[in-house]
Amino acid sequence: MPVITYRQALNDTLGEELARDPNVFLMGEEIGVFQGSYRVTEGLLAEFGPKRVVDTPIAEEGFVGVAIGAAMLGLRPVVEIMTINFILVAIDQVVNHASKIHYMFGGQVSVPLVIRTPSGGTGQLAATHSQSFENWFAYCPGLKVVAPATPYDAKGLLRAAIRDDDPVIFIESLALYDTKGEVPEDDDYVVPIGVAEVKRQGTDVTVVSYSRMTAVALQVAQRMEQEGISVEVVDLRSLRPLDRPTIIESVKKTNRAVVIAEDWYSYGVTAEIAATIQEEAFDYLDAPVYRVAGLEVPLPYAKELSAASKPNANSLIYAIRQVMRGTRRMR
Numbered sequence: 001m002p003v004i005t006y007r008q009a010l011n012d013t014l015g016e017e018l019a020r021d022p023n024v025f026l027m028g029e030e031i032g033v034f035q036g037s038y039r040v041t042e043g044l045l046a047e048f049g050p051k052r053v054v055d056t057p058i059a060e061e062g063f064v065g066v067a068i069g070a071a072m073l074g075l076r077p078v079v080e081i082m083t084i085n086f087i088l089v090a091i092d093q094v095v096n097h098a099s100k101i102h103y104m105f106g107g108q109v110s111v112p113l114v115i116r117t118p119s120g121g122t123g124q125l126a127a128t129h130s131q132s133f134e135n136w137f138a139y140c141p142g143l144k145v146v147a148p149a150t151p152y153d154a155k156g157l158l159r160a161a162i163r164d165d166d167p168v169i170f171i172e173s174l175a176l177y178d179t180k181g182e183v184p185e186d187d188d189y190v191v192p193i194g195v196a197e198v199k200r201q202g203t204d205v206t207v208v209s210y211s212r213m214t215a216v217a218l219q220v221a222q223r224m225e226q227e228g229i230s231v232e233v234v235d236l237r238s239l240r241p242l243d244r245p246t247i248i249e250s251v252k253k254t255n256r257a258v259v260i261a262e263d264w265y266s267y268g269v270t271a272e273i274a275a276t277i278q279e280e281a282f283d284y285l286d287a288p289v290y291r292v293a294g295l296e297v298p299l300p301y302a303k304e305l306s307a308a309s310k311p312n313a314n315s316l317i318y319a320i321r322q323v324m325r326g327t328r329r330m331r
Helices: 006-020 042-046 058-073 085-099 135-139 151-163 214-225 244-254 269-284 303-309 313-325
Strands: 003-005 023-026 054-055 074-081 114-116 144-147 168-172 180-182 197-200 205-209 231-235 238-240 257-264 291-293
Touching: 003 006, 003 269, 006 023, 006 042, 006 151, 023 058, 042 054, 042 291, 058 074, 058 085, 074 151, 085 114, 085 135, 114 151, 135 144, 135 168, 135 269, 144 151, 151 180, 197 214, 197 244, 205 214, 205 244, 205 313, 214 231, 214 257, 214 269, 214 313, 231 244, 244 269, 257 269, 257 313, 269 291
Parallel strands: 023 054, 023 074, 074 114, 114 168, 144 168, 205 231, 205 257, 257 291
Antiparallel strands: 003 180, 144 238, 197 231
């Protein structure tokens, strides 16, 4: 299979879906003439024209609302929000309209909308540009939320999201755009929304993760082999719907679990996964579930402080060692 970057997988998929379905169009700030802040939409304006690749003003609430209306009328808009932080400007449109219209209209109207946006802290972008709010949207019934970690999953999930009749929040990571991986030459494969994947088999401890933290978990799993610890890595891929059975089956096999995510510790994705394991696999646990997440502070700008505030390989290694000893450090 060809090896391409995460960014190229997204770009290829957008181009293929624009060519396949005339109802698909793109909207977002600087996605056309500037070719995207992260070059994900590079070349698409030249190929498909300004009616299919629409540059918008800096007005997230306005253009997300336009996209919802277009989706209600049968089009399939794919909106790029420059960072998940900027969705806060449009949260009423997403939570009170996109997620609820199908239900409130008695199923007569669908909203086949995709909102693509990077999440998490990468580089020195400071407190208001480095947040992880995907759990906010995963909390909301009516939305689907996906967060691919590899080029293979990025392409397959984006294709599935564009073809889905429900609104999908598509979470990316700035740190993953240049990562590489194998992607099938098949131009029509999809990764089903709501299905987690065991990215690495193991026997001693399960690490549950998604997006950039899956890459961290896989690197750590290789390192832990040197200590004789076999780590199984479960990549959620989808936060809503959440594939609870895959998580539980893995924990039943390994009898230990660590959950890692880039969001804050309290009320986040790690809390939901830990509660799920506690409820459905308690009798199989040989140690308490350990959660690894960001410090509960606005992310500092200073490089060293920023790095210290975010979960990383060392914090995951520490958690795995603690779980293997059957101990748990209180926060």
